[in-house]
Amino acid sequence: MIPPRRTRSNSRDRILDAASEIVCEVGAGKLTLDAVAQRAGLSKGGLLYNFPSKDALLAAMVERMIGEGRAEKEALRSQIAERRNLEARLACAVSLKVRSGAAQEVASGMLAALAENPGLLDPVRSLIADEWQAIKATSEDPDAAMVAWLAVEALGSLDMHSLSPVSPQDRVRIEAAVKRLLDFGIREAGESEETR
Amino acid sequence: MIPPRRTRSNSRDRILDAASEIVCEVGAGKLTLDAVAQRAGLSKGGLLYNFPSKDALLAAMVERMIGEGRAEKEALRSQIAERRNLEARLACAVSLKVRSGAAQEVASGMLAALAENPGLLDPVRSLIADEWQAIKATSEDPDAAMVAWLAVEALGSLDMHSLSPVSPQDRVRIEAAVKRLLDFGIREAGESEETR
DNA sequence: TGAACTGTACCGTCTGGTCGGTTTATACAG
DNA sequence: CTGTATAAACCGACCAGACGGTACAGTTCA
Numbered sequence: 001m002i003p004p005r006r007t008r009s010n011s012r013d014r015i016l017d018a019a020s021e022i023v024c025e026v027g028a029g030k031l032t033l034d035a036v037a038q039r040a041g042l043s044k045g046g047l048l049y050n051f052p053s054k055d056a057l058l059a060a061m062v063e064r065m066i067g068e069g070r071a072e073k074e075a076l077r078s079q080i081a082e083r084r085n086l087e088a089r090l091a092c093a094v095s096l097k098v099r100s101g102a103a104q105e106v107a108s109g110m111l112a113a114l115a116e117n118p119g120l121l122d123p124v125r126s127l128i129a130d131e132w133q134a135i136k137a138t139s140e141d142p143d144a145a146m147v148a149w150l151a152v153e154a155l156g157s158l159d160m161h162s163l164s165p166v167s168p169q170d171r172v173r174i175e176a177a178v179k180r181l182l183d184f185g186i187r188e189a190g191e192s193e194e195t196r
Numbered sequence: 197m198i199p200p201r202r203t204r205s206n207s208r209d210r211i212l213d214a215a216s217e218i219v220c221e222v223g224a225g226k227l228t229l230d231a232v233a234q235r236a237g238l239s240k241g242g243l244l245y246n247f248p249s250k251d252a253l254l255a256a257m258v259e260r261m262i263g264e265g266r267a268e269k270e271a272l273r274s275q276i277a278e279r280r281n282l283e284a285r286l287a288c289a290v291s292l293k294v295r296s297g298a299a300q301e302v303a304s305g306m307l308a309a310l311a312e313n314p315g316l317l318d319p320v321r322s323l324i325a326d327e328w329q330a331i332k333a334t335s336e337d338p339d340a341a342m343v344a345w346l347a348v349e350a351l352g353s354l355d356m357h358s359l360s361p362v363s364p365q366d367r368v369r370i371e372a373a374v375k376r377l378l379d380f381g382i383r384e385a386g387e388s389e390e391t392r
Numbered sequence: 393t394g395a396a397c398t399g400t401a402c403c404g405t406c407t408g409g410t411c412g413g414t415t416t417a418t419a420c421a422g
Numbered sequence: 423c424t425g426t427a428t429a430a431a432c433c434g435a436c437c438a439g440a441c442g443g444t445a446c447a448g449t450t451c452a
Contacts, residue, residue: 011397029312032441043399044443050397054442111357115308116225118358125359132361143373146366147347154350161307162314163321165328170342177339180382186373187383207431228407240409242432250408 012050012060015040019061020106028113033057058113058120065107066123087134088145088182091152107160141185148178208246211236212260215253216302224309229253254309254316261303262319265290281378283330284341288348288374304356337381344374 018040023031033054037047051057076093114120132149139145151174158164166174214235219227229250233243247253269290276285310316328345335341347370354360362370 027312033443034441042397045400045445046398048443052443109311112308112311115305115357116223121357121359125361128354128359129361136366143369146362146370147343147373147377150347150350150370151343152346154346154353157350157353158324161311161317163317163324165321165325166342170332173339174342174346177343177382180339180384181343181377184383186376187380188376229409230407238431239433241411241434244409245430245432248409 011040011042011046015042015047015050015057016061016064019057023061023109023113024106028109028111031109031113055117055120058110058117061106061110062114062120062123065110066127069127087131087138088149091131091135091149111160139182141182144181144185147186148181151178207236207238207242208256211238211243211246211253212257215257219257219305219309220302224305224307227305227309251313251316254306254313257302257306258310258316258319261306262323265323281335281337281341283327283334284345284378287327287331287345288378291348291352292371304358307356335378340377340381343382344377347374 015036019031019036022035022039033044033047036057037044040047047057051060073091114124135145135149136142155164155166155171155174158166211232214237215227215232218231218235229240229243232253233240236243243253247256269286272286272289276282276289310320328342331341331345332338351360351362351367351370354362
């Protein structure tokens with residue numbers, strides 16, 4: 001029950017949390033230093049002491065989000081025994097799971113703010129590039145894996161902008177379809193069709 | 197050689213063009229009324245005479261973009277004879293074709309600005325919803341069509357944020373894979389695999 | 393005591409929007 | 423053809439608020 005000692009790292013986390021909440025609730029356009037400070041329970045001075053500029057704050061947010069994403073992915077890696085299309089499955093699982101949570105909405109708002117500072121997106125860019133490479137490299141059927149990964153990515157992206165026309169039922173079907181796609185690949189000409 | 201008579205609609209288009217250019221070049225963050233006015237060759241007063249507010253301007257930009265997309269789709273409709281998975285084919289074709297052009301970059305920048313005014317995205321939302329319905333309704337294999345459409349959508353979305361890890365070669369392969377997917381569907385368990 | 397940290401008042405700039413005035417085109421009367 | 427009236431189109435100075443950032447004086451802890 002230590003009187004919540006305000007350490008620097010402590011404040012940093014509180015600030016980052018506050019910023020995420022704000023972005024998530026009212027969008028990146030309203031992400032002002034004043035708002036963040038208020039939300040985090042300190043003054044603008046204190047905020048700027050921890051993050052010398054708004055860009056620094058944004059960069060830290062990106063950093064943290066990527067870290068969380070990676071951690072989540074790592075956690076899933078151990079659960080997936082099957083080696084087949086490992087990376088693709090991973091990516092899809094991560095997307096389908098993580099992306100429906102709060103992180104999703106944060107990412108949504110962030111993109112808007114980040115769009116103006118292309119540099120801030122660099123970490124994200126390289127993360128995606130890595131994922132893509134892994135998928136191409138470790139999949140038995142890269143074509144199917146690429147398409148599957150893209151489809152899942154789109155799901156997230158559309159949600160992100162609240163643009164998704166995909167109903168929950170659709171979602172289930174898509175998930176199943178993606179799994180089938182990864183497991184069995186794309187059918188060739190002259191094969192049977194069962195469900196119609 | 198009439199001294200380009202300044203009609204209202206004339207100015208409107210000039211303004212819309214200018215705004216698009218700016219968004220495309222420096223991003224939505226720099227889309228100020230002053231900049232647009234200067235670019236369009238009139239004063240801020242004149243600009244605000246044509247569009248009573250910045251939101252009105254943005255809304256008009258969205259409107260025009262949607263209109264262009266629809267026109268493009270209509271144009272393609274006549275070229276695609278095959279009835280199979282018509283809607284999905286159309287949508288994908290439009291995306292693959294149009295989205296690689298200038299409209300793409302404009303859309304990119306726009307999203308950032310639009311993210312703050314969710315209402316401005318309503319037209320886009322309904323457009324997408326319509327497309328989605330059409331795809332589900334008119335496809336022989338809705339599952340495959342949905343996945344295909346999503347994959348193409350992701351391609352556009354990633355490009356939009358300059359986040360795409362997809363190389364030109366990848367793109368070609370994906371395009372082919374999507375076509376196969378639409379034509380032949382997803383393979384089921386216990387079928388031959390030829391390319392490995 | 394000193395370093396880490398916080399609070400607050402303030403500044404400069406940017407930007408959307410207002411507003412009164414000016415130009416330009418058109419219609420029409422004489 | 424000329425003068426006049428009218429309204430649309432346009433101009434640009436100005437304003438108010440928001441926002442990022444600074445300065446600096448306190449405060450707290452080791």
